[in-house]
Amino acid sequence: MTHKLGGKTVIITGAAQGIGRAAAILFASEGARVLAVDINAAALAKLEVEHGCEPVVLDLTDGEGIAAWAENVGAVDVLFLCAGYVAYGTIEDCSDADWAFSFDLNVTAMFRMIRTIIPGMIVRKGGSIITMSSVASSVRGVPNRFAYAATKAAIIGMTKALAADYVGHGIRCNTICPGTIETPSLEDRMRASGEYEATRDAFIARQPIGRLGHPDEIAELALYLASDVSAFTTGQCHIIDGGWSN
Ligand code: NAD
Numbered sequence: 095m096t097h098k099l100g101g102k103t104v105i106i107t108g109a110a111q112g113i114g115r116a117a118a119i120l121f122a123s124e125g126a127r128v129l130a131v132d133i134n135a136a137a138l139a140k141l142e143v144e145h146g147c148e149p150v151v152l153d154l155t156d157g158e159g160i161a162a163w164a165e166n167v168g169a170v171d172v173l174f175l176c177a178g179y180v181a182y183g184t185i186e187d188c189s190d191a192d193w194a195f196s197f198d199l200n201v202t203a204m205f206r207m208i209r210t211i212i213p214g215m216i217v218r219k220g221g222s223i224i225t226m227s228s229v230a231s232s233v234r235g236v237p238n239r240f241a242y243a244a245t246k247a248a249i250i251g252m253t254k255a256l257a258a259d260y261v262g263h264g265i266r267c268n269t270i271c272p273g274t275i276e277t278p279s280l281e282d283r284m285r286a287s288g289e290y291e292a293t294r295d296a297f298i299a300r301q302p303i304g305r306l307g308h309p310d311e312i313a314e315l316a317l318y319l320a321s322d323v324s325a326f327t328t329g330q331c332h333i334i335d336g337g338w339s340n
Pocket residue numbers: 107108109110111112113114131132133134152153154155176177178179180199226227228229271272273274275276277278279280
């Protein structure tokens with residue numbers, strides 16, 4: 095059986111849990127060398143033992159740390175930038191610190207990582223960059239996601255700009271816009287609401303398909319975008335949301 099990512103080196107951020115972890119496991123099973131980046135060292139160690147992913151313990155808000163690590167990373171074929179943070183609330187709830195942290199982790203870390211990796215892709219005349227946006231972005235207005243949606247819309251703009259700038263270098267850039275996906279952080283947010291069942295029902299009700307999405311479903315879309323099967327796709331928002339935005 096041929097592997098879809100055989101011979102490819104992949105960086106995945108936010109690989110310790112949720113969608114990033116599902117992608118790390120799937121990509122490794124498809125023959126990729128997976129460099130799994132996260133701040134959670136213990137979860138990365140488990141990913142290494144169980145799935146052979148190489149752990150990279152890095153705080154993505156540390157620009158100098160990213161630059162120092164990336165200097166020696168070598169050839170990278172696929173960059174899947176999945177780490178992100180959900181700030182809740184309206185503009186009235188949003189402090190300067192919430193706004194700044196949301197942009198630091200969701201947007202600036204992505205920009206810095208791409209800036210360090212893209213020169214190598216240019217030299218090798220190819221690569222696939224996959225960013226993680228959300229339906230809560232320029233795709234759709236969602237209540238109480240003011241800062242989050244601003245960052246996720248910025249990611250769509252950044253992805254499209256990159257795709258336009260580097261299409262002539264054989265580098266493709268696409269973004270994924272998921273609906274509500276059952277991940278550890280979503281579970282934490284449902285518990286933190288103090289009304290677990292009602293919050294869960296409300297999250298489910300957003301998807302006309304009638305359920306939450308699964309991290310493996312998003313990982314399969316990321317695999318498609320990472321592999322050469324998607325060679326004719328660039329600059330696009332790939333919405334996967336159980337019909338929410340329809
Ligand atoms: P999650 O919140 O469960 O996990 C995020 C990962 O990022 C964690 O492993 C965490 O340790 C890591 N991380 C956080 N801060 C970091 C830092 N400073 N440096 C390095 N790593 C750090 O993730 P998830 O729910 O699977 O979401 C993944 C992505 O998908 C996010 O960008 C999120 O916005 C997006 N998304 C999620 C959903 C959803 O419903 N879960 C929906 C749409 C979009």
